[in-house]
Amino acid sequence: MSDCVEEEEDGEESAVFSCLSLKSDWSKEGEPPDFSKEPGPSDTQKTEGSVSVEEQPSCCSLCQDVLKDLSADSVLQEALDEHKISLRRRCEHVTEGSETGSDETGSGTLLNRIYTELYVTEGQSEEVNTQHEVRQIETASKMETLHDTPIRCCDIFKASPDQQRCIRVVLTNGVAGVGKTFSVLKFTLDWAEGSENQDVSLLVLLSFRELNLIRDEQYSLLRLLHVFHPTLQKVTAEKLAVCKLLFIFDGLDESRLSLDFNNHEVVSDVTQKSSVSVLLTNLIQGKLLPSALVWITSRPAAANQIPPSCVDRVTEVRGFTDVQKEEYFRRRFSDEDLSSRIISHIKTSRSLHIMCLIPVFSWIAATVLDHMLTTDQRGELPKTLTDMYSHFLLVQTKRKKQKYHEGRETSPQELTEADREVLLKLGRLAFEHLETGNIMFYQEDLERCGLNVTEASVYSGVCTEIFRRESVIFQKTVYCFVHLSVQEFLAAVYMFHCYTNRNTEVLATFLKDIKFSDLEPKSAFEKISEFFSGHVSRYPALDYFLKRTMEKSLESKNGHLDLFVRFLHGLSLESNQRLLGGLLGQTDNSPEIIQRAINNLKEMKRDDVSPDRSINIFHCLMEMNDHSVHQEIQEFLKSENRSEKELSVIHCSALAYMLQISEEVLDELDLKKYKT
Known part of the structure; x- marks a missing residue:
């Protein structure tokens, strides 16, 4: 039994290694060692330094413990290897526009291919x-x-x-x-x-x-x-x-x-x-x-x-940095000419270029511009956020139709009645949870908005880009919009639809707590009730509605309604209403009313408004394609008698925003030189 014999002074540790080598010998020879020639219990002669058979159990017990540890380590390593394989399968494919790995079918894009x-x-x-x-x-x-x-x-x-x-x-x-x-x-x-x-x-x-x-x-x-x-x-x-x-x-x-x-x-x-x-x-x-x-x-x-x-x-x-934005578009499109055209267009709009800092928005922009530049769809490429999200909604709806072969081919601008019904239900869900800041929904939340699981699944199983279905453990399904901005856009679509269809209950509930700048606090709710509860025959004009929603957003401490009201103002334009054909409803958006809405934004004054809320007023003007304030500030900065001209609140907001996003180094800005 020489393989398991140790010198006494070598101690227990040596015995361990001897036993390990014994295991190694077994595996090498394929047979256990032959113990028949070893001395038995009756032998009285012992070789010096050897271990008697009576002493062997302690060594063999130690041997067994080591073998158990090795076996346990083997089980652990096997589990860890399986875990790595499981994680690799979970993460190696992703669906762009989704925050998770591959969908239930395991399809998607290789993460390593698109990751920037x-x-x-x-x-x-x-x-x-x-x-x-x-x-x-x-x-x-x-x-x-x-x-x-x-x-x-x-x-x-x-x-x-x-x-x-x-x-x-x-x-x-x-x-x-x-x-x-x-x-x-x-x-x-x-x-x-x-x-x-x-x-x-x-x-x-x-x-x-x-x-x-x-x-x-x-x-x-x-x-x-x-x-x-x-x-x-x-x-x-x-x-x-x-x-x-x-x-x-x-x-x-x-x-x-x-x-x-x-x-x-x-x-x-x-x-x-x-x-x-x-x-x-x-x-x-x-x-x-x-x-x-x-x-x-x-x-x-x-x-x-x-x-x-x-x-x-x-x-x-x-x-994304500016360099990474370009890298993303070039990795996404193998057609170099197409990626270059998309990058060039993004750079023409400062707001779009900034938004592309968010990877999800880069994906939205890529989806829309790819569709518009490679299909028969013609028209001006989107330059505002409202334009971009309106086109995005249409592109994804069209993809759903193609996936499910839903009837005849429709034009990109044509939404069916069924499409409108489901999108408005999603809009209601988006709107009702916007104020609470809730971005995750469960089946009961859908049902409260009149959505059944099948309807949601159609828009989530394929049209994951609009509304995603997250399968999780315990057979409970979680729903969420692909991005908060998509939720805000659909919420704005729903609110605009409520206005055009005179859903006074929703409007009155949303606007009831506003402290209007031009009304006494006591008469504010009375004014709302008169206009939005059907107590008077004259329905408020679009510019009044937009002004009140802006007042509401200005009261937010964290700006949770900022993008919502930007979208509302953008949706007031005839071009976007025509694009979303029938989803918003009919309203009087004559040039006179649109101009009144623009003037309301320019003249809006609130002493308790934070600078960030004021800057959002400027963004609303940009969504309405009104660049007059921007041009006035440009002229102001070029003029030699700047200190003599008085700046309004909206001019100050525009100036602040332009300074924030300017890529040029400003040598000096002395606010004491200007009249405000």
Whole structure:
């Protein structure tokens, strides 16, 4: 039994290696060793330094323990390999315009083919409380040229040379559609394929929209892993403890969990049951699996749910730089001439060019412009946001028709009655949840708006670009619009339809709390009731309706209605009403009424309005194709007697906006020289 014989002074560790070599010999020879020639129990003579048979059980027991460990390690490695394969399948194909991996059929585009590196920086912008997210990206586009330190997404857990402590918890902010989830998918895919972050032995990807479904139930962290990632069923608590773990929690802004970091039970065992909220807070604080890495993504407004003391690094996804925008379009289209034409057109409109900082908007623009430039559809290419989203709605509806072979071929501008009915129901859903800031919907939410699951499925299964159906565990389906701006556009379509069809109940409810600038507070609701509750025969003109909705938006502290009212003003134009044929209804939008609406915007004065709300008034003018204020500011800046001319509120807003987005360096701006 020489293979298992050790010198006594070599101790137990040597015995382990001898036993390991014995196992190796077995596998090499294919047969167990022959013990028949070894001395039996009756032998009285023992070779010096040898181990008696009576002493052998301790060695063989140790042997068995080692073999068990090897077997367990083999099971763990097999589970981890299966987990990587599962994650790779989940992440390698994506549907553009969707925040998730491939759909149920596994179709989609290869992520590695279309993925364009995003501009990610360490730290966070300041204007998260008062700005609509579109304004935040406008600010971000200006800040690209500042001295921010970019960081590669795959390096977010790597400490910089000047950082002493390790990075355990990372919080990544970014506006809706800017690429947070795609970054998560790319990070996960790179890990699963073995190209990045291989020091991490186990990556666990979880989304808040899925965790919401079990928020009222009790789970242990280990059970949570097994439920959401069945390939990890064989991973035990003991093995979890020795793994280097990375938890990714995507979409904190979609969370319906109550994260209380001050008053919660302490959970330090992965087998201990508690609520999902408690598990997360303990994991983030380091009380549960203290060595595990944690990555959380969120829209800016929701990020404050995590105390700064719990976060080691904050990063911000800024979207595409100007160079990356062009790279995206060139990667998306193999036709170089087509991509060049699209890029050239985008650059002609400053608002479109800025919006393309958001990858989802770049995809929307690419979808629309590709369709318009490669089909028989003729007409002026869209230059405003309202134009772009109106065309997008039509293109996706047409694609749905082609997929389902719905009747005869219709012109791009022609919506069927069935199309209009479903789109207005989606518009109602979008509108009713806009004020609450809710972007995730369940079946009961759809049913309250008259949508049945079949109708929604038609628009989500194929037309995922308009309304996406997220299949999650527990057979519960979550719905959401592809991007917040699509929700805002459809909400504006629905509101405009309510105005033209005299749905006074919806209008009165929406406008009832406004403090009108030209009315006494006591008479405000009476005025609304008169006009929008059918108590008088004269229905308010379009310019009055637009003025009141603008008043409503100006009262928002965070600008959640900014894009909504921009779309409303854009929809007032005959060109967009004609484009959406029949969806908006008929209204008097004569040149006189449109001019009155423009004048209302120019003359709007409110002492309590934030600068961001005032700038949005200027954007509304641009959506109505009125460039007079922009031209007046250009002339003002060129004039020699600038200090003698008085600037109105709208002129100040336009000037502020132009300074923010200007690509030129300003040598001096002395506000004391100007009259306001």
